[in-house]
Amino acid sequence: MPERELLALLACDPPGSMQQGCTRRRGQGAVGIAFETGSPQVIEDYATWPLALPSAAGRGIGAAMAVPLFAGGRGEGVLCVRRYEPTCWSERQLETLSLLASLVAPAMTAARMHADLEASEESFRAVYADAQDQLLALVREFGQHRTDPMDGGEPVSMSEHQALMELSSGEELSQTALAVRLRLEKSTISRLAVQMESRGWLERNRDTSDARLVRLRLTPRGRALARDLSAYRASKLQGMLSTIPEADRESVLQSLKVVIRALNRSPLRDADEAS
Incomplete structure (x- = not known):
């Protein structure tokens, strides 16, 4: 002993x-x-x-x-x-x-x-099971979005939300560039763009210098939705942090950074980037 x-x-x-x-x-x-x-x-x-x-x-x-x-x-x-x-x-x-x-x-x-x-x-298995539950709970909590955050509205998928955030700066991106940023397959981005266009959030235009490229930008309706979702997410995060004792907030932030760094070094992610 x-x-x-x-x-x-x-x-x-x-x-x-x-x-x-x-x-x-x-x-x-x-x-x-x-x-x-x-x-x-x-x-x-x-x-x-x-x-x-x-x-x-x-x-x-x-x-x-x-x-x-x-x-x-x-x-x-x-x-x-x-x-x-x-x-x-x-x-x-x-x-x-x-x-x-x-x-x-x-x-x-x-x-x-x-x-x-x-x-x-055995300890790792126990930690893994608990971490999996906690991460899924976090994703569910911050992954639920609607077109009207305060009064309901239509659901907004996680991929749609991420695309709205990436395009909210007003920058026009090609479908290929958006696929790289969201770490999604090009075919998935193509279907996502068509879906968002049908909902009035997105414009798809052929590149004037290369007709093979499709460029994406938000419509005024899409930009307004992106602003609403961003404000709601910030408010939700602020509300969550306010319930954490002030003395613990820095350690919570550092823990989140450790998780992000671990995810960035994940072999699975490296494989996705190489494919």
């Missing part, structure tokens, strides 16, 4: 010989000292060892040997053996336990990384 700097018992042999949930702090007992110092701890007579833990001595521990588990310079745990009578541990026994520790440590590292990855993936 790195966040609490605790060493927790994972397994023991024979099973049940140690209390379930047993923990040691760094520097506590043979296990904690081995982990803290990175050096094996060899205790031949536990009862007379100055750093003996009363709980271990009370269980009758007579001798112990603890070897730290290190992999890639990172401490992963401790391997410990104990006996219920004082024991003169041999050099060969220490070498054998150290060798076993060198084999166990990488396996523990791999297990920890796998567990961390699974936890990370």
Whole structure:
């Protein structure tokens, strides 16, 4: 448990010989000292060892040997053996336990990384599901437009709204240029332009120097609608921000910027631009 700097018992042999949930702090007992110092701890007579833990001595521990588990310079745990009578541990026994520790440590590292990855993936899935819901709610809230924002009127689609905003400056754009700005297919823009023309919002004119190009500009009715929609959207955004505590508004804005930057770097968007 790195966040609490605790060493927790994972397994023991024979099973049940140690209390379930047993923990040691760094520097506590043979296990904690081995982990803290990175050096094996060899205790031949536990009862007379100055750093003996009363709980271990009370269980009758007579001798112990603890070897730290290190992999890639990172401490992963401790391997410990104990006996219920004082024991003169041999050099060969220490070498054998150290060798076993060198084999166990990488396996523990791999297990920890796998567990961390699974936890990370689970966390990502939860965040993704929540983000998807929140983004859809935001799109629905700001994507609902009508020809008369205050008193209803005919619905205005998201694509129509975006086209109105792009053309509201009075700039005349070709269908191809509008398709690039809205990131829509040329055929989609063509159908959109015909639809907006039929609603009296748009004029479509052939380019005088290139008859293959169709240029678009808003009619007076289209410009008036664009102004109304822009004013309504600004009012709606202002109303939303007014409900957010002033101390939180800057963090909300920064969060939106992070989302926009992430969308701009999206592989899916890059693929759309390349197609």
